[in-house]
Amino acid sequence: MPQSRRYLFISLVALLVIGLAWFSLRDTTPVVPEAIKHGYSEALAAARGGQPGAARVLYQQLKRPDLSPKRRVWLHAELPNYPSSVALKLADADLQNESPEVRIAAIRSISALVPNGQRSLLLGPLLDDSEQNVRLAAINALLGLSPDELGLYFGPLEQAIDAWELVLKSEPQSAENQYQLARLHLHNAELKEAQQALDNTLRLAPDNLPALVLQIEVLDKQGQNDAARQLLARQLQAQPNSAYLQHALGLWLLHHDQSEFALLGLSKAVELEPDNRDYRYDLATTLRGEQELEAAQIQLQEIVQRHPNDRKARVLLINYWKESGQLQNVQILTAQLEQMNPDDPSLQQGL
Numbered sequence: 245m246p247q248s249r250r251y252l253f254i255s256l257v258a259l260l261v262i263g264l265a266w267f268s269l270r271d272t273t274p275v276v277p278e279a280i281k282h283g284y285s286e287a288l289a290a291a292r293g294g295q296p297g298a299a300r301v302l303y304q305q306l307k308r309p310d311l312s313p314k315r316r317v318w319l320h321a322e323l324p325n326y327p328s329s330v331a332l333k334l335a336d337a338d339l340q341n342e343s344p345e346v347r348i349a350a351i352r353s354i355s356a357l358v359p360n361g362q363r364s365l366l367l368g369p370l371l372d373d374s375e376q377n378v379r380l381a382a383i384n385a386l387l388g389l390s391p392d393e394l395g396l397y398f399g400p401l402e403q404a405i406d407a408w409e410l411v412l413k414s415e416p417q418s419a420e421n422q423y424q425l426a427r428l429h430l431h432n433a434e435l436k437e438a439q440q441a442l443d444n445t446l447r448l449a450p451d452n453l454p455a456l457v458l459q460i461e462v463l464d465k466q467g468q469n470d471a472a473r474q475l476l477a478r479q480l481q482a483q484p485n486s487a488y489l490q491h492a493l494g495l496w497l498l499h500h501d502q503s504e505f506a507l508l509g510l511s512k513a514v515e516l517e518p519d520n521r522d523y524r525y526d527l528a529t530t531l532r533g534e535q536e537l538e539a540a541q542i543q544l545q546e547i548v549q550r551h552p553n554d555r556k557a558r559v560l561l562i563n564y565w566k567e568s569g570q571l572q573n574v575q576i577l578t579a580q581l582e583q584m585n586p587d588d589p590s591l592q593q594g595l
Contacts, residue, residue, distance in 0.1 A: 284315060291322035294552030299326040299585035306334045313343035320349035324356030325555040328587035332357055336366060344375040351378070355385045360393045368397035371404045376411075383408060387431050405431065419449035426458060430465075438462050457492045469500070487516035491523050494530070503534055514543075521547050521554055528560070537568055548577075555581075559590050 287301035303326075305311065306319050316338065323331055335357060338350035347370065354366050363385065370382035383404050391398045409428050412421045426441035439462050445455040456479060463472035476496060480489050494509030510527040517523060528543035544561035547554050558581055565573045582591055 288318060292553055294584055296583035302326055303330050303334060313346050316346045317349040320353045323353045325553045326585045327357050327589055344378050347378045348381040351381045351385050360389050364389060364394045364397045371400050379404060417444060419445050419452055423455050435462055435466050453488045485516060487513045498530060503530060506530055519550060521551050525557055537564060540564060
């Protein structure tokens with residue numbers, strides 16, 4: 245065989261081998277059944293509506309290798325209401341997803357699914373992520389943990405905070421970066437620096453309510469309780485119909501052992517924003533602390549009615565009904581929870 249023909253033959257064989265290998269690899273890609281492919285919208289609606297079988301279809305969708313990043317992010321927003329070993333495995337897997345948006349969504353899921361002490365082991369490696377936004381999400385998720393809870397990641401978190409602080413200080417001042425800088429200073433117990441950053445935030449954005457509430461916390465930590473109270477009172481006088489500020493007032497009074505008065509602020513916040521489940525949940529737990537169990541149950545019932553997928557409120561309501569001996573209600577709500585997610589840890593622990 246002439247040499248040129250021999251080379252041609254070898255090239256054709258090589259191309260054939262490469263082609264077969266490509267088809268072989270292609271065939272190893274998991275095939276997604278058509279029913280699951282077309283079931284995304286139904287699964288999302290089931291999860292949001294707390295419908296029977298919601299956890300199963302939610303997990304099915306998150307297991308799909310062909311799902312777009314945007315859709316994965318939406319599913320992760322629902323995942324914390326359906327905790328289980330499977331949910332944790334799915335969230336952990338998405339910490340390695342190629343999409344930064346999905347990794348950030350998985351960080352949020354882990355933060356809601358995992359107790360503080362275990363969270364650092366899962367999220368700590370993300371402090372070295374290649375994307376800055378992912379690193380910042382990991383920092384935010386770990387900021388509130390104690391040195392013992394952080395364990396091996398105490399040092400890496402401090403290094404990541406220092407690096408982020410340098411970035412924030414090097415940028416032109418904005419309300420957003422000054423607020424983030426204040427949070428970092430507060431984490432490091434640098435109260436005067438936190439106060440200065442918050443002053444800058446409110447100078448640039450006077451209506452930034454989260455910064456205002458954080459400023460009240462910083463004043464409290466510096467022992468300036470009267471200044472904190474006066475600041476909150478001035479803001480409430482200027483914006484009496486702000487549910488955010490009424491809620492902040494309730495929490496501030498609760499922190500200062502004035503729970504009876506705290507109920508007024510928390511109740512007002514719920515009245516102004518009746519669909520805000522966080523406000524209503526805080527009102528319910530405060531009512532329970534004041535031995536007003538029936539009133540607390542009513543608030544939790546309202547949350548579950550408005551947001552059937554709210555696991556936290558549902559589980560707490562079951563416990564409150566147990567306290568008052570309303571076993572029929574306990575059985576109904578527990579059965580609903582089991583239909584939604586039979587692997588819920590609270591059920592496994594004999595709720």
